[in-house]
Amino acid sequence: MRRLIRPAIAIAITVLLALLPELTISIPGVLPGPTYTVGTQQLLALCLLVGALAVTYDLLFGLTGLLSFGHALYFAVGVYGFAIALQVWHLAFLPAALATFGIGVAAAAVVGAISLRVEGISFAMVTLAFAQAGSLFVYRNFGGFTGGDEGLGLARADLPSSLLGVANTVNLYWLALAVAVLVYAAIAWLARSRAGRVMAAVRENELRVQVIGLRPYLVRWIAFVAAGSLATLVGMAYLLVQGGASPQVTTSSFTLSLLVMVVLGGVGARWGALVGGIVYTLLDQRLTVLAASSRVDSFPAVLRVPLSQPLFILGTLFVLVVLFLPGGLAGVSQRLRRQHEDGRSVLPDPDPEPTVSSLEGVG
Amino acid sequence: MSAVVLLLITALGLGALYFLVASGLSLIYGLMRVLNFAHGAFLTIGGYLGYTAGEHLTHGSASWPAFALMLLIGAASGAVFALLVEVLLIRRLYQREIEQVLVTVGVGLAAVALVNGAWGSDSRSLPVPAWTSRTTDVLGARVPNDQFVCIAAAVLVLAALLTMLHRTRYGLIIRAGVENRAMVTALGIDVRRAFTAVFVIGGAAAGLGGVLAALYNSSVSPGMGDALLIYAFIVVVIGGLGSIVGSLAAAVVVAVLQQFTNYYAVSGLGDFMVVLLLAAVLLVRPTGLFGRAS
Numbered sequence: 139m140r141r142l143i144r145p146a147i148a149i150a151i152t153v154l155l156a157l158l159p160e161l162t163i164s165i166p167g168v169l170p171g172p173t174y175t176v177g178t179q180q181l182l183a184l185c186l187l188v189g190a191l192a193v194t195y196d197l198l199f200g201l202t203g204l205l206s207f208g209h210a211l212y213f214a215v216g217v218y219g220f221a222i223a224l225q226v227w228h229l230a231f232l233p234a235a236l237a238t239f240g241i242g243v244a245a246a247a248v249v250g251a252i253s254l255r256v257e258g259i260s261f262a263m264v265t266l267a268f269a270q271a272g273s274l275f276v277y278r279n280f281g282g283f284t285g286g287d288e289g290l291g292l293a294r295a296d297l298p299s300s301l302l303g304v305a306n307t308v309n310l311y312w313l314a315l316a317v318a319v320l321v322y323a324a325i326a327w328l329a330r331s332r333a334g335r336v337m338a339a340v341r342e343n344e345l346r347v348q349v350i351g352l353r354p355y356l357v358r359w360i361a362f363v364a365a366g367s368l369a370t371l372v373g374m375a376y377l378l379v380q381g382g383a384s385p386q387v388t389t390s391s392f393t394l395s396l397l398v399m400v401v402l403g404g405v406g407a408r409w410g411a412l413v414g415g416i417v418y419t420l421l422d423q424r425l426t427v428l429a430a431s432s433r434v435d436s437f438p439a440v441l442r443v444p445l446s447q448p449l450f451i452l453g454t455l456f457v458l459v460v461l462f463l464p465g466g467l468a469g470v471s472q473r474l475r476r477q478h479e480d481g482r483s484v485l486p487d488p489d490p491e492p493t494v495s496s497l498e499g500v501g
Numbered sequence: 502m503s504a505v506v507l508l509l510i511t512a513l514g515l516g517a518l519y520f521l522v523a524s525g526l527s528l529i530y531g532l533m534r535v536l537n538f539a540h541g542a543f544l545t546i547g548g549y550l551g552y553t554a555g556e557h558l559t560h561g562s563a564s565w566p567a568f569a570l571m572l573l574i575g576a577a578s579g580a581v582f583a584l585l586v587e588v589l590l591i592r593r594l595y596q597r598e599i600e601q602v603l604v605t606v607g608v609g610l611a612a613v614a615l616v617n618g619a620w621g622s623d624s625r626s627l628p629v630p631a632w633t634s635r636t637t638d639v640l641g642a643r644v645p646n647d648q649f650v651c652i653a654a655a656v657l658v659l660a661a662l663l664t665m666l667h668r669t670r671y672g673l674i675i676r677a678g679v680e681n682r683a684m685v686t687a688l689g690i691d692v693r694r695a696f697t698a699v700f701v702i703g704g705a706a707a708g709l710g711g712v713l714a715a716l717y718n719s720s721v722s723p724g725m726g727d728a729l730l731i732y733a734f735i736v737v738v739i740g741g742l743g744s745i746v747g748s749l750a751a752a753v754v755v756a757v758l759q760q761f762t763n764y765y766a767v768s769g770l771g772d773f774m775v776v777l778l779l780a781a782v783l784l785v786r787p788t789g790l791f792g793r794a795s
Contacts, residue, residue, distance in 0.1 A: 205599075252780070252784065253780075255784060256783055256784065256787045257787075259530075259536065259738075259742070260738070260783050260787045260788075262536075263734065263735075263738045263779065263783060264779070264780050264783050264784070266731075266734070267735070267776045267777075267779040267780045267783075268776075268780065270731060270772075270776050271773055271776045271777070274769065274772050274773055274776070275773075278769035278772075280767075280769070390731060391727070394538070394606055394610075397603070397606065398606065398607070398610075401603055443615065443618040443619050444615060444618065446618050447614035447615065447617055447618040448614075449610050449611065449613070449614035449617075450610075450611045450614035450615050450618065452610065452611075453607045453608065453609070453610030453611030453612075453614060454607070454611050456603070456606070456607035456610070457590065457604055457607035457608060457611070460594075460600050460603045460604050460607065461590070461593060461594070461604070464600070
């Protein structure tokens with residue numbers, strides 16, 4: 139019976155999310171308007187995509203124990219690659235999408251094969267180096283097709299008509315939901331597969347994995363390529379939802395914000411990473427609106443200055459979570475559930491999610 | 502010839518800034534195994550408080566004593582901020598290195614955002630002594646004088662660091678801790694005091710670097726610390742984590758490579774080359790040029 143609860147909850151949430159644009163749900167302060175309005179759909183689409191991206195990062199950091207500072211690169215390949223394939227190479231929509239995905243897989247495969255030759259902090263730095271190279275490429279605008287600081291806008295002619303115009307924002311929302319569900323399901327499947335079990339084992343004790351005759355390098359590489367290609371997929375959807383590419387998504391601070399999301403949600407808990415990404419995006423967007431509101435202007439400077447900076451609030455919140463809520467949001471829910479179960483007779487969880495107890499090999 | 506001299510001296514000036522950030526990062530990592538992402542914020546705060554002191558002290562160009570005071574205030578504010586971060590946050594997470602790194606990420610985000618809110622996102626020009634905006638003739642090259650200030654400051658910091666590390670008891674404990682922390686603890690020495698010490702030293706060097714970076718760029722901006730931090734990380738890793746001499750050598754190599762490639766090849770290619778150099782060094786020697794296998 140308990141084995142069926144998780145999938146049932148997941149399906150119920152997916153159905154609810156799919157129906158959201160048809161419903162009239164208002165959450166004042168969290169959403170800018172009722173769920174049938176265009177602005178809210180756009181924001182929700184963004185939340186889902188960033189959440190999915192955080193789940194891909196959790197595959198690396200949470201499941202496999204790989205601390206990468208360059209995950210933004212594969213996302214940026216999706217965002218910029220798709221834009222360039224459409225605008226510079228003048229490919230049709232589907233071939234452009236396939237080509238971009240292919241580039242993302244290839245980039246992750248090559249960079250992964252090289253950077254996984256070293257471990258721990260050196261690995262983090264090599265991935266940072268490659269991502270920084272990508273970021274410089276975009277900012278410096280070598281060859282003149284990334285638009286430099288300005289970024290790239292999508293032209294209407296490049297897109298299928300079902301994704302154009304304000305009336306079709308709901309299609310973009312559904313696209314984002316589909317991508318998020320696909321990414322989540324793919325990673326859940328991978329984590330439960332034999333390879334996924336070995337990934338968790340490599341995180342916990344690499345030596346033992348080697349002793350039983352498995353190859354940690356290969357499994358890490360699979361995780362790296364899977365996370366990178368899925369990030370590329372999310373990036374392509376992100377380009378469509380945002381209607382353009384901005385160079386900010388290539389930076390190392392963007393990768394750091396992914397790390398923040400995963401930790402907020404709870405390292406090693408997939409749904410935690412998803413929720414962490416969604417909460418982060420909502421906070422970021424809504425705090426920006428709050429900062430610009432006239433109510434904040436009337437505060438004295440001691441309050442006004444911190445409140446006008448979303449990143450200050452997010453950074454402080456993050457520090458507090460690390461200090462006082464180890465395990466993030468998922469950790470809180472786990473503790474609540476355990477307290478609840480302690481009252482009744484306790485059955486062991488038949489399918490415990492792997493959680494990170496030690497990541498010593500990473501730092 | 503004059504172009505080479507000019508490039509070499511400006512590269513040394515840039516390398517001096519890298520060294521000021523990288524030396525602290527390297528000591529902190531060497532002793533505590535923490536990559537300090539708040540180090541850029543130490544630099545930015547030092548730069549901004551030094552700038553604010555300058556605004557109050559002078560109008561237009563600063564006198565030398567006023568500029569010295571600005572440098573001092575920059576270093577002191579970097580040190581105080583680093584001290585607070587270590588005592589209030591890092592110490593609570595003793596021996597949980599991943600969490601410590603995460604806390605520094607949060608502090609870095611929050612502190613830079615706070616600077617952004619308090620002083621605005623636009624860059625502001627720093628009052629500097631008039632001499633630093635002039636040039637000096639060196640072997641036919643007209644070298645901006647601010648380069649000499651940066652280089653001299655880095656040399657002084659290097660001398661002070663080496664003296665401290667090799668001539669004092671604290672330095673002995675820090676060096677021993679970098680070598681083998683468990684052994685130092687086993688000998689009954691409270692190594693946590695050395696943690697605070699490296700944070701304060703690193704914060705002071707970064708804060709000083711903030712005022713000097715403001716001199717180098719002739720302005721302060723909220724993003725200045727994080728822009729330097731990326732290259733400082735690269736310098737530390739190339740040089741070998743935990744090695745001051747390694748940081749020095751790598752700072753010079755990185756800055757020279759960057760300046761020369763940017764000048765003689767395509768502008769912007771130098772930054773690219775540095776990144777490639779990092780990848781190459783790590784793949785050939787994962788512990789960096791001067792690092793020892795841990």
